[in-house]
Amino acid sequence: MDPDWAALDINLLESILDYLLPMEDYLVAFSEVCIKWQYAVGEKLQHSRSNHKRHCRHHQQLPLLMLPVIDKNNIDDRYKGRFGLYDVTKRTWFRLVEPWPTEWSCEGSSHGWLILRHNKDSRKVILREPFSGREIRLPPIRRLAALSVLGTNRTPRRYVLSIDPDLSSKDNPFVLMISWSDSLNVAFFKSGNKQWVYIEGLNDVKDIVYVSGFFYVINGWGMLYAIILCERTVRKSDDVYKVTSITSRAEEYAGLSFLVESPEGDLLRVNLRYKNGPQFMVYKLVWFSKNSVWEQVMSLGDVTLFLGNSPSVSVTASDFPASQTAEGVEVGGCCSNSIYFSRHECRHAYIFNLNDRTVTASYNWITPQTLVWVSPKCV
Secondary structure: OOOOHHHOOHHHHHHHHOOOOOOOHHHHOHHHOOHHHHHHHHHHHHHHHHHHHHHHHOOOOOOEEEEEOOOOOOOOOOOOOOEEEEEOOOOEEEEEEOOOOOOEEEEEEEOOEEEEEEOOOOOOEEEEOOOOOOEEEOOOOOHHHHHHHOOOOOOEEEEEEOOOHHHOOOOOOOEEEEEEOOOOOEEEEEOOOOOOEEEOOOOOEEEEEEEOOEEEEEEOOOOEEEEEEOOOOOOOOOOOEEEEEOEOOOOOOOOEEEEEEOOOOOEEEEEEEEOOOEEEEEEEEEOOOOOEEEEEEOOOOOEEEEEOOOOOEEEEHHHOOOEEOOOOOEEOOOOOOEEEEEOOOOOOEEEEEOOOOEEEEEEOOOOOOOOEEEOOOOO
16 A cells, blocks of 8 residues: 555654755655645744744844935035945934945845946956955856847846855855846856856746745746755756746736745745835735745734845834934834835835835935945844
8 A cells, every 4th residue: 555645744744854954855855745745844944934033133233225425515426436324214324335446336235245246247246345345256147248149138136145255164155146137047156166057947037035045036927936056966967956836826917026034934025016106015925735825915013124126124123113312302213014115216215104005205315326225244
């Protein structure tokens, strides 16, 4: 008689998962046995993410908006290439950023590092520590040259680091995952390697997030994929990554979509559309079947999201309350159940309140420079 694997107790399945290393066994092998086993995988990953977020919460800082420092005495060149980090909740400056050469533009930030792209050659990308000016130069993204010949848009749109490069080592290298704005390609670079690896088969990628050892990508139809990086074996023909589908196609298409991990460890998908102003729709990933689903969330509660060109961030708003001046006036404070948002196209930042679905400006100076959220390194 064939064994009934689906009849195994869920607690036993979770105990088995504790011994499965490396982590990619969770999604690739274990979850393909049956629906119940995949449910156990989802529960295990959810528990792991929740524990990780509780640990990080004690060290978390609010993302800061990197803005050009304006020289009011120099009308012809009032930006002068200087930038600073601005706390939009307190409306105060945090610290100046070390200037970089004018031939480079900042496209985003991840784990406290700035991502700089060369203005005339988008194949060139470097990581730069904002306060010391230290740089990590990466190999050129050679496939972008081929796309340029074909006439496609070749500007990368999303850059996500797996870990802080300062914490990486030979046994624990950092990985930079990117997608670019023709939405047809995803690539990653692992420290210690000499070239990029290009991932095939992922189209219309809107966002990337790194959670508990996996890169997740979302497309315009709400289809979520996990990218699992593998160790290269002796045979060069072996794949160095695996792509696993998590959700099926949604009913509605989203031109802008973001992925973010909540403080509780849930994976959230946030869609943005413009109808009488910006409107956000929030969904939570529910692991319960072979094809997990997105469930709409009407309220974030005590949670605040920061979305933009950098990897999205969530915080518990009550951890960042308003302070009082000597006169007893409340200053600052993080708005709960809200989304702080900034994008290339906007060049200003605003707050979307999910309670009444209204929009207020958090920084309304229109600047020609790209606005980037920078999360200071955890200490």
